[in-house]
Amino acid sequence: MLTIDNVHKTFFAGTVNERRALAGVSLTLQEGDFLTVIGSNGAGKSTILNTISGTLIPDTGTVRVDDTDVTRLPEHKRARYLSRVFQDPMKGSSPTMTVEQNMAIALQRGKKRGLVPGLTGARRQLFRDKLASLELGLENRLGAKVGLLSGGQRQALSLLMATFSEPRILLLDEHTAALDPQRADLVSRLTADIVAEQHLTTVMVTHNMEQALRLGNRLIMMHEGRVLFELDAAQKQTMTVPGLLEQFRRLQPGAEQGAFDDATLFESVKTEDGH
Numbered sequence: 001m002l003t004i005d006n007v008h009k010t011f012f013a014g015t016v017n018e019r020r021a022l023a024g025v026s027l028t029l030q031e032g033d034f035l036t037v038i039g040s041n042g043a044g045k046s047t048i049l050n051t052i053s054g055t056l057i058p059d060t061g062t063v064r065v066d067d068t069d070v071t072r073l074p075e076h077k078r079a080r081y082l083s084r085v086f087q088d089p090m091k092g093s094s095p096t097m098t099v100e101q102n103m104a105i106a107l108q109r110g111k112k113r114g115l116v117p118g119l120t121g122a123r124r125q126l127f128r129d130k131l132a133s134l135e136l137g138l139e140n141r142l143g144a145k146v147g148l149l150s151g152g153q154r155q156a157l158s159l160l161m162a163t164f165s166e167p168r169i170l171l172l173d174e175h176t177a178a179l180d181p182q183r184a185d186l187v188s189r190l191t192a193d194i195v196a197e198q199h200l201t202t203v204m205v206t207h208n209m210e211q212a213l214r215l216g217n218r219l220i221m222m223h224e225g226r227v228l229f230e231l232d233a234a235q236k237q238t239m240t241v242p243g244l245l246e247q248f249r250r251l252q253p254g255a256e257q258g259a260f261d262d263a264t265l266f267e268s269v270k271t272e273d274g275h
């Protein structure tokens with residue numbers, strides 16, 4: 001249902017600042033696939049998400065959703081079928097509006113333009129039920145300003161709102177990276193539950209290899225604008241974090257482990273190694 005074909009993107013081409021972000025990336029996702037994307041800094045992970053969301057138009061190559069070529073479709077026109085959760089918990093909701101006002105807007109997303117629906121009793125009950133599933137006590141705080149919530153609560157709310165309209169494609173952009181480990185774990189579990197329940201086609205970028213192995217049914221490792229290798233569901237089951245690093249070193253013998261200089265990654269390596 002999502003096909004990315006030989007996409008290239010170079011920033012500031014032909015100048016001293018030239019940066020090749022994507023150098024021929026191709027991917028095909030079936031309905032309900034949950035792809036996790038890992039890779040070194042500057043590998044092109046965010047650029048591939050931006051290409052899917054329409055934030056960036058590739059230099060060459062195509063992006064198709066079902067049978068429609070959306071390569072040059074502007075971002076706002078993709079909102080009908082696409083939702084995204086960002087790393088920054090402050091990004092997905094409005095701090096000066098209440099929990100229920102934010103949810104009412106999210107409910108309206110992707111529908112025909114019009115006024116945001118009123119907050120009827122039935123709608124409030126729907127919001128309460130959805131919030132209760134987060135198990136954060138937010139169902140009792142419908143009237144609270146979102147700016148008063150913790151980062152973890154806010155990110156869980158963003159995830160809920162992003163999936164309200166059951167988008168065709170869900171993009172997760174390191175959405176647990178800014179949270180403390182406990183909250184990251186909670187949002188990670190909520191992600192797995194919501195994606196499975198709605199059978200959402202999902203692309204998640206993460207620096208945390210352990211999370212990338214745990215979530216989803218497919219994984220790609222990117223490096224220097226290319227897909228270095230790909231794992232299917234069965235291969236993911238048996239793969240370990242040291243195994244991923246080993247694979248990376250084998251395919252990129254010149255590259256140092258320092259390419260992965262993220263603290264979360266080293267935490268997971270330590271856990272796997274048992275020290």
Ligand SMILES: Nc1ncnc2c1ncn2[C@@H]1O[C@H](COP(=O)(O)OP(=O)(O)OP(=O)(O)O)[C@@H](O)[C@H]1O
Nearest residue numbers: 011019020021039040041042043044045046047048
């Ligand atoms: N808007 C931009 N303008 C100029 N260069 C950019 C822009 N966005 C990305 N790049 C460059 O493209 C390359 C790929 O960047 P990208 O952000 O996609 O990598 P990433 O894998 O998400 O990295 P990180 O893990 O550090 O976030 C990098 O060299 C980056 O500097």
